[in-house]
Amino acid sequence: MDDMSAAMHVMPPQERAAAHLEGDRWAWVNRLLVRKAISEFSHELLLLPRLVGPAGDQARYVLEQPSEHVEYRFLARRLRLDHWQVDAASIEKRVNGKPAPIDALKFIIEFRKPLGIRDAMMPVYLDEISSILYGSAYKAATKPHRASDLAVADFQAIETGMTEGHPSFVANNGRLGFNTADYPLYAPEAAGPLSIVWVAVSREHARFVGMAGLDHDRLMAEELGEQVVSGYRKQLAGAGHDPDDYLFMPVHPWQWFNRISMSFAAEIARGNIVYLGLSEDLYQPQQSIRTFFNATSPSKRYVKMALSILNMGFMLQRGLSPEDMRTTPEINEWLRNLLARDSYLQKNGFCLICEVATISYRNPYYEEGLSADSPYKDVLAALWRESPVNLIRPGERLMTMAALLHLDPQGDAMTGALIGRSGLGAEEWIRRYLRAYFAPVLHCYYAYDIIFMPHGENVILILENDAPTRIVMKDLAEEMRILNDGAGLPPVVRRNCVVLDDEVRLDGIFTDVFDCYFRHLAAILDERGILEEGRFWGLVAECAATYQAAHPQYAEKFARHDVFAREFPRNCINRLQLRDNRQLLDPNDPDKGFEYAGTLENPISRDAIRNGTSSSAMRRALGHIATYFVGPRAD
Structure with a gap:
């Protein structure tokens, strides 16, 4: 237990409630949340930063709100899937041309019109942002785990050591209803x-x-x-x-x-x-x-x-x-x-x-x-x-998949620590991870029309020698969907069936896996020099191509629901939340679970492959599929 945690542990409740709300810490967590807001709202085209010019391997941008006389200047890199990798330390705010402090609550108020936040919804959304900042300051004060230490921790220490929540939602863990004693x-x-x-x-x-x-x-x-x-x-x-x-x-x-x-x-x-x-x-x-x-x-x-x-x-x-x-x-x-x-x-x-x-x-x-x-x-x-503890074999251990996106206070990545401990190269480690995680997700989709909600919190990794070997999927009945009309299935199972248009049928992979998870993992690995982003997506493509080459019986589905398509709909989950932050999804109307804004270029499309983001082995596998199973394709 660190000094701050120990001090808070012995404080009376009335003092402990606000002990972590210290000025410098509060300023930093506000900066981090504003960075995320700029990144994710820009990714969903709610905000449109303007390019000013190059700055080394980054570029300078300005985000303006003329009606508020406000502008934010920052450095960022634009990565695949229109990911904004914003440099938190570079963010500068000016009001009427004068420097102003970075304040996440003010940011939401300043951009409420382009974000589409209704007056009736604003108080609850501000409460969520305040609660998130409160929790972030608490975690900053009491969770100083180095990634290298957390990488060797046990299952529950890792579970409780996570600090971010959902990587794409800006308002991702408000927990309104808990008071400071709860x-x-x-x-x-x-x-x-x-x-x-x-x-x-x-x-x-x-x-x-x-x-x-x-x-x-x-x-x-x-x-x-x-x-x-x-x-x-x-x-x-x-x-x-x-x-x-x-x-x-x-x-x-x-x-x-x-x-x-x-x-x-x-x-x-x-x-x-x-x-x-x-x-x-x-x-x-x-x-x-x-x-x-x-x-x-x-x-x-x-x-x-x-x-x-x-x-x-x-x-x-x-x-x-x-x-x-x-x-x-x-x-x-x-x-x-x-x-x-x-x-x-x-x-x-x-x-x-x-x-x-x-x-x-x-x-x-x-x-x-x-x-x-x-x-x-x-x-x-x-x-x-069921408990996953009963599934592990000698030499194996458990870890939430959310840990792969975890960054410690020094900015070091949990995934980097695991790769370093494993003795494997980054490419081989990611290849094993994709084989354990992505390949079975693809198989369930193509073989059974089943899609899970396979985000980081819903997947448990089984590791051996610090490398993933297989996965455990959970939250099955509530979030699993069968993408057909349910003909021939038991009546109770048909409750989980939904028929989607072909255009969005792969959304459970393109949005839930690519956009809401791999996009963030690729950026983390790239920014820290662990694995170049294009190479990461090449390995994803290689995994998909290898799977398809081994399963020619699904060739018709591979062609109709093409994971290598040039682009896919940009499904905007923050837009969905901003539309109604009290009921994100209506189980009686699943079509309301989508908010789209144009399309995203697929980082494993055939164009990406031709542009050299993938390995020769993956190209051969994909070429084999295109030539013999689904016929030649011309994009």
């Missing part, structure tokens, strides 16, 4: 292991669903132990209740104190919900905020619990829909059985950790009073997900 208790980068709340809920209003062979009694025996289960049953009987009329359910502590104990007060008073106590096992909050890892018994399952906060503009409440809870185990079971029969995925080592059981409670007042679906119906639910 933050160090429940935020993954601040919290230590803690107990969760257990309640008993009436079977009349609750529903438990498990995979085949996993009923409520077996799950409770495995997660709580027979002694705790027996104690809870005696507690119910002692209060005059029949234990057989209840199911046991975990609740996020914040949710219990801030929502359930008040919003469900009538249900508690009537004995439909009975408080049982705090868990004996301690749990570690994960980056996904609602999900807890069992720190006492790591081989036990994760627990994911509804949490009524606004986070990343995703929805009014980070809840868990009772309807989703009803179908989640069956969808997971279907997916596991399907992919377990796939010889390519099994050889590749691709793994799933399934959501094996769910429980949800319907508040009769909200059910009667609200006719439409509402987040207010989703506040008391939980699911159990």
Whole structure:
């Protein structure tokens, strides 16, 4: 524990709440967030910096807002996928021609018109930005991990050591609803292991669903132990209740104190919900905020619990829909059985950790009073997900894929530290990573029309000798989609089916993998001289071409849904958030999940290949595909 962390640890809560809000630190986190805002809003063509002239290997730009008499001058490099690599230290602000401090909140206000922020939305968005700055200052004060140290840390130390959040969203981890006392208790980068709340809920209003062979009694025996289960049953009987009329359910502590104990007060008073106590096992909050890892018994399952906060503009409440809870185990079971029969995925080592059981409670007042679906119906639910700890073999270890984008306070990259420790060259390390991660994502798409949400927080890397060997995919039922009409599939699985136009059908790869992840990883590697950006994309192309050459049976799909196309739609996720920062996605209208602004040049297109950004081996593989499987192509 560093000096700042130690000092804050012994402070009384009223002092600890603001101890990290120091002037120089605050100025730096504001500068970093303004850099990200310039980069990502410019990437989405919301802001249009003007080129002034060259400056070595960078260029000088100015971003003007004449109505506010404001301009920002900075150095930046323009990389593939229209990525703006902005030099944070170079940013200068002028108001009426005079120097002014860098202030992220002022930046949002100054550019509210081009960003399209409505007056009604502005207070909430400013609150999100303020909360992000508060958390960034806390992490800057208490998370001084060097990348080289974090690279050798264990699974949970790395999980809690991450500091950035989603790399593309500007408002990416506001967590509105947590107060300054909640933050160090429940935020993954601040919290230590803690107990969760257990309640008993009436079977009349609750529903438990498990995979085949996993009923409520077996799950409770495995997660709580027979002694705790027996104690809870005696507690119910002692209060005059029949234990057989209840199911046991975990609740996020914040949710219990801030929502359930008040919003469900009538249900508690009537004995439909009975408080049982705090868990004996301690749990570690994960980056996904609602999900807890069992720190006492790591081989036990994760627990994911509804949490009524606004986070990343995703929805009014980070809840868990009772309807989703009803179908989640069956969808997971279907997916596991399907992919377990796939010889390519099994050889590749691709793994799933399934959501094996769910429980949800319907508040009769909200059910009667609200006719439409509402987040207010989703506040008391939980699911159990398998632990990846049970998948590793001797010599292997786990790491969130988000770690590959992590930079320490000195600017050193976690990926660079891993490459250095592995003894491999950067190209070979990235080649192995792509084989473990990108190849199975491609295969699921082309072989089964399945696309995951394969961002850094949803993927766990399995490393051996500090190099990736295979991956674990999670968050399956909620974010996995099947891109067809579901003909012939079980009715419950068809809930995850969606038919998209060919123009945007590859969005799950072009946006989620290329634009929202590889774009950032390539820039990190390039800026630090670890691997030149064009070479990175050449390796991506090589991986895709090698996969396609080995699977000629999907040639028609390769041609129709061409991962080597010249360009693809520029899907703008910040535009989506700025449109409605209370409900980013509407599950009843998936078409609203897209905001486009022109196109992006594909960094692995055939033009890019011809321009020399790829290896001769990849060119041969791609040429083999074009000539023999899908026919000659002329762009």
